[in-house]
Amino acid sequence: MSRPRPLRYHSTRSLGPTVPISQAIAAGLAPDGGLYVPEALPTIDPTAFDPHGTLADTAATLLAPFFAGDALADQLPAICAEAFTFDAPLRALPAHPHSMMLELFHGPTSAFKDFGARFLAACLRRLPHADARSLTILVATSGDTGAAVAAAFHREPNVRVVILYPDGLVSPRQAHQLGCFGDNVSALRVAGRFDDCQRMVKAALNDTALQAQLPLSSANSISLGRLLPQMSYHAHAALGWWRAHGTPLNFIVPTGNLGNALACLWARELGLPIGEVRLACNANATLPDYFAGADYAPREAIATLANAMDVGAPSNFERLRWTFPDETRLRQLLQARSVDDATIRRTITDHAQGHREVFCPHTATAMHLLDRLRADGDDAPWAVVATAHPAKFESVVEPLVGHPVKVPPALAAMLARGTSAEPLAASDAALRDRLL
Numbered sequence: 138m139s140r141p142r143p144l145r146y147h148s149t150r151s152l153g154p155t156v157p158i159s160q161a162i163a164a165g166l167a168p169d170g171g172l173y174v175p176e177a178l179p180t181i182d183p184t185a186f187d188p189h190g191t192l193a194d195t196a197a198t199l200l201a202p203f204f205a206g207d208a209l210a211d212q213l214p215a216i217c218a219e220a221f222t223f224d225a226p227l228r229a230l231p232a233h234p235h236s237m238m239l240e241l242f243h244g245p246t247s248a249f250k251d252f253g254a255r256f257l258a259a260c261l262r263r264l265p266h267a268d269a270r271s272l273t274i275l276v277a278t279s280g281d282t283g284a285a286v287a288a289a290f291h292r293e294p295n296v297r298v299v300i301l302y303p304d305g306l307v308s309p310r311q312a313h314q315l316g317c318f319g320d321n322v323s324a325l326r327v328a329g330r331f332d333d334c335q336r337m338v339k340a341a342l343n344d345t346a347l348q349a350q351l352p353l354s355s356a357n358s359i360s361l362g363r364l365l366p367q368m369s370y371h372a373h374a375a376l377g378w379w380r381a382h383g384t385p386l387n388f389i390v391p392t393g394n395l396g397n398a399l400a401c402l403w404a405r406e407l408g409l410p411i412g413e414v415r416l417a418c419n420a421n422a423t424l425p426d427y428f429a430g431a432d433y434a435p436r437e438a439i440a441t442l443a444n445a446m447d448v449g450a451p452s453n454f455e456r457l458r459w460t461f462p463d464e465t466r467l468r469q470l471l472q473a474r475s476v477d478d479a480t481i482r483r484t485i486t487d488h489a490q491g492h493r494e495v496f497c498p499h500t501a502t503a504m505h506l507l508d509r510l511r512a513d514g515d516d517a518p519w520a521v522v523a524t525a526h527p528a529k530f531e532s533v534v535e536p537l538v539g540h541p542v543k544v545p546p547a548l549a550a551m552l553a554r555g556t557s558a559e560p561l562a563a564s565d566a567a568l569r570d571r572l573l
């Protein structure tokens with residue numbers, strides 16, 4: 138048998154140098170500030186997947202060409218089994234025979250970020266540390282990423298996790314979760330917004346003097362180690378639907394930094410039976426404006442009820458443009474819609490009354506787009522991607538639905554622990570001082 142050709146990776150900003158995937162995963166960001174992408178997206182035949190396989194099996198088959206020839210290739214099935222220990226069920230919704238919800242909130246921190254964070258941790262655990270000293274993983278979070286990364290690396294030897302989150306702009310339960318780990322995890326509540334946190338992390342990563350004293354890495358959604366595994370559940374759900382019905386499945390993805398939706402689009406490019414992909418955004422309208430024909434104009438984020446999507450400068454946009462270099466075609470291929478807070482509230486209330494279904498505010502943005510499609514007479518199969526459990530946002534959801542939301546056991550265990558976070562000014566120097 139011939140060995141598959143190794144797939145190499147380069148920055149979105151240059152064609153070289155190229156690196157193997159384990160190096161791209163270890164580094165996070167490319168040295169020129171761009172995002173790592175493969176030389177070309179591989180293709181895969183949908184019949185290559187085991188029809189009785191688990192989500193972890195689908196992930197291992199799907200990701201194999203991405204790891205071809207790499208040091209981690211042989212361990213990929215073990216990495217997937219270690220990361221994907223919980224399901225991503227595609228559940229039928231009562232509202233319409235072809236309406237479904239892809240539930241991505243059954244992991245340890247009740248949001249989809251668990252898939253990527255656990256996969257990244259399973260990879261890093263197997264890579265030799267270039268440096269014997271402990272590695273500090275910096276993570277800027279708008280609410281859910283920080284807890285997922287902390288849970289994935291909690292008590293990992295020789296790893297320290299430092300979380301930066303915008304003080305007062307995450308839900309009370311998200312804040313509790315971020316500060317409940319202790320041990321090798323520190324939570325810093327930054328007097329600023331998510332974009333400040335992201336800028337401070339980037340500045341620290343690019344600070345060579347700081348890096349010389351303290352080896353740093355990042356676990357933000359720009360890391361391929363988080364992006365690639367997110368293709369798996371879109372693929373698994375679409376394959377299941379396609380085997381049963383012979384048609385592709387369409388997706389509506391709540392979108393902030395564009396990581397989850399891009400993973401869905403990449404899975405479609407590989408050849409998975411995925412039909413249309415629609416982006417549901419909150420009032421942060423950078424992407425909806427672009428897809429409506431305006432120039433791409435990143436801006437400051439504004440605070441909304443769907444706080445994990447409060448992003449004004451979606452970092453994976455650079456990868457989207459790399460994937461679809463022809464702008465006219467890209468605009469024909471994708472639609473993005475902005476959903477304001479009042480509509481989020483109304484969607485949550487309406488579904489709780491009509492169908493006794495409870496959604497988190499992020500999922501509600503996508504649900505609203507589906508409601509509009511159905512109102513226009515669309516009968517196609519659509520999966521709304523449910524990105525977080527509503528119990529994480531009880532302060533928004535419970536007053537709207539008029540009853541308590543049942544808390545999943547993993548979240549309940551975290552809420553029972555103590556919690557603490559240190560205040561930090563929103564300046565690059567403040568973070569530098571805190572790290573040293």
Ligand SMILES: *Cc1c(COP(=O)(O)O)cnc(C)c1O
Nearest residue numbers: 281393394395396397445524525
């Ligand atoms: C992170 C997050 C999103 C946005 O996902 P992106 O990959 O950043 O587009 C949506 N919903 C929830 C609950 C999230 O945590």
